[in-house]
Amino acid sequence: MKQAIVVEGLRKQFGRREVLHGIDFSVEPGSVFGVIGPNGAGKTTTMRCLLDIIRPSGGHVQVLGEDPRHAGPELRRRIGYLPGELFLEQRITGRRLLDHYAAISGPVKPGRIDELAERLDLDLDRHTRKLSKGNKQKLGLVQAFMHSPELLVLDEPTSGLDPLVQQEFLAMVREVRNNGQTVFLSSHVLSEVQQAADEVAILRDGKIVTVATVDALRETALRHLRLTASGITADDAGALLSRVPGVGALEVLEVGDGVEVSAVLEGGIQPLIQALSMLELKDLVLEEPDLEESVLKLYGMPGNGKRNGAGRKPLEALKGAGDE
Structure with a gap:
């Protein structure tokens, strides 16, 4: 079976500033692949190149055996996408909005939307303008999962979710992987990727520091x-x-x-x-292996297991305001 995603020498420039510097990785079908790095590392830019939202400046990208620049709507219907910044129509209920998305993305099994909404504790009959950030994120997750796509591309998927819903999301990820679907997700929170991913790419300043399985990272932690x-x-x-x-x-x-x-x-x-x-x-x-410190070591930063700032772990404290 072909690899679900193949990226070779991917570069992206915005004006004179290059934000991706020739990255390479591949994702096996039926696996969960996590990309971890602070804001500004290039995670979102990579995802947008995979989905042909933006065009690469160089390199080669293949998604589900297709070049996303030429595959068109047929490829997009095979993908479920949750953007890092979710903008929703404000004058509509969640249910009507999902019906609209279903008409675009393809067939959705009867009862599937309500099943996902119940699992995430989401009221579909409220207007989106009245939803909190966490409930908007839940709505985004439902639209990504509802049509059982071959590939899920999820950018910071647990942003705004409370811990119980985060655990339910991780259970959903395990279920789709067991169903043979592929998941590509990004995060700046190592524990999230550690629980969900089979393989992890660590991204820093537009370059991949390493690609390894979670078990391999643990062995060197x-x-x-x-x-x-x-x-x-x-x-x-x-x-x-x-x-x-x-x-x-x-x-x-x-x-x-x-x-x-x-x-x-x-x-x-x-x-x-x-x-x-x-x-x-x-x-x-x-003590158990500290993957947080292992990742910080790969970044070339000291890690002592202590929290920085307002109760944040070291990797989370790397978050910045830069574009990705």
Whole structure:
């Protein structure tokens, strides 16, 4: 089966400013592919090139086996699209608006719209001008999913949604993937992509830093280690643990007849376990891999697991006001 999306050497310029610098990636059919990066990284521009909303300045794009520049409405009916900034007709109910979209996008199974609206807790009979940002986002999700498209292109899909609805959205993504549909979504929130995606492209300043599976990112992610051990000096404990591959930021303090140790571990844990078997452990904490820090490291930025600003995690704090 052909790949659902193929992007080769994609470039985009706006005037003298190039915002995509020859990016390459491909998306397998029946998978969920996530693009993560701060605002201004090029996520939205990439999606608009895939959908022929804007034309690339260079490179090659193929979507569902077609060149989107020449495929026309037939290709668009096979795609469900949620833009990052959703503008809705104000003098109409959600139900009538979805009926209008259904006439454009193609057949929608009877009851499908009401099913999706119920799952997202959306009142379809309210006028769109009276809807909150979150409810407008729900309406956008219904129009993207309702005709069971082969490909879903979702730009920041959980923006404005409360946590319970976000979880329902992730369940919908898993269902369409299990149904053989392909999902291409963008986000600046790593946890969202981590839960939904099979493969992730990390985008920064119009360039792809890496493309990897979530499992591969987890294998290279940082784990925080804390332990206390007795019957050993700080010098001996430091010498033992410093020889373990992947151990860094090692701090050892003598406490009573033993030591307190803190460190970070990158990579596999088997060498660490072998080293720890030589210690008389009193307490041991090895945290889950921190993908947030792993991504920040790929960006070339320090990540210490602490929150920045008003309770935001480090990657979220990268958000800026630049165009994408």
